[in-house]
Amino acid sequence: LAKTTQPISMDSYEGQEVNITCSHNNIATNxxxxxxxxxxxxxxxxxxxxxKTKVTNEVASLFIPADRKSSTLSLPRVSLSDTAVYYCLVGDDARGSARQLTFGSGTQLTVLP
Amino acid sequence: EAGVTQFPSHSVIEKGQTVTLRCDPISGHDNLYWYRRVMGKEIKFLLHFVKESKQDESGMPNNRFLAERTGGTYSTLKVQPAELEDSGVYFCASLDRMNTEAFFGQGTRLTVV
Structure with missing residues (x-):
């Protein structure tokens, strides 16, 4: 399972866009x-x-460069309620798989007023 | 649709006592997982049920932990006898029918004194 590295904590202010980057240098093809x-x-x-590339849903966007050795979670216009721990997980637990999840230490995001 | 529910939300027991944690997955979810986070550590996988069968119990720390899922519905995790290092938050998760997303319960905070 690929190891992930994230910042331990981040602070932001309400209304800002927050980008949390995760490194996963030994990510596997699957x-x-x-x-x-x-x-x-x-x-x-x-x-x-x-x-790979970019995925967007109603909550966030995920940017993945071509080499896939990192990824960036983007939260648009954060609010106080977005204060939470954000975990980046890497594994072959794609949709359709029932494999276990491997959590890292996560990033504590604190949104300030 | 009700989410994953866990009971109790908190439990404080003395070293050497027995505690049983319960998890009710979302109805119809065949895959059920137990995870735990001990103080200052990452969330770690304990075991995985597919219906009533143990698919993977490689994360169970020792034989003081016993998980069951009779009938393939709710699951119990019993710790007997409890030790101080068992303190932590125990999470249960179930996977939807298409295995696309894991839904977690709120966790049981176990404190062994």
Whole structure:
């Protein structure tokens, strides 16, 4: 399973765009990149998943360069309620797979007023 | 549709006692997982059920932990006897029918004193 490296913490202000980058230098060909969000006293919640290029949904965008050795989660116009821990996961747990998830240390995002 | 529910939300027990955690997955989800995060550590996989069968229990720390999923519906995780290092938050997750997204419960915070 590919190891991931993320910043431990980030601060932002309301209304700003936040970009969290994750490094995964030894990502394998079959690996997908998945991001989860976790609020205090709650379990992780799926945000977005991608394999290459760009993926966008109603919550976030995921940018993956051609070499796939990193990825960037982009949160547009954050609000105070986006304060959470964001996990980058890399593995062959693509949609259709039921493999276990491997969490790293995550990035604590704090949105300030 | 109800989400993944876990009971209790908190449990404080003395070393040597027994505790049983329960997880009710989303109805119809065949895949059920247990994870835990001990203080200061990352979320770690414990085991994976497919219906009532244990698919992968490679993450179970030792034989003091026993997981069951009789009938393929809810699951229990029993710790007997509990030790101080078992303290942490235990999460349960289930996977939807298309295996596209893991849904987590809110977790059970276990404190062994």
């Amino acid at each position: 690996d997908y990149i998945t991001w989860y969000q976790q609020f205090p006293s709650q379990g992780p919640r799926f945000i977005i998943q991608g394999y």
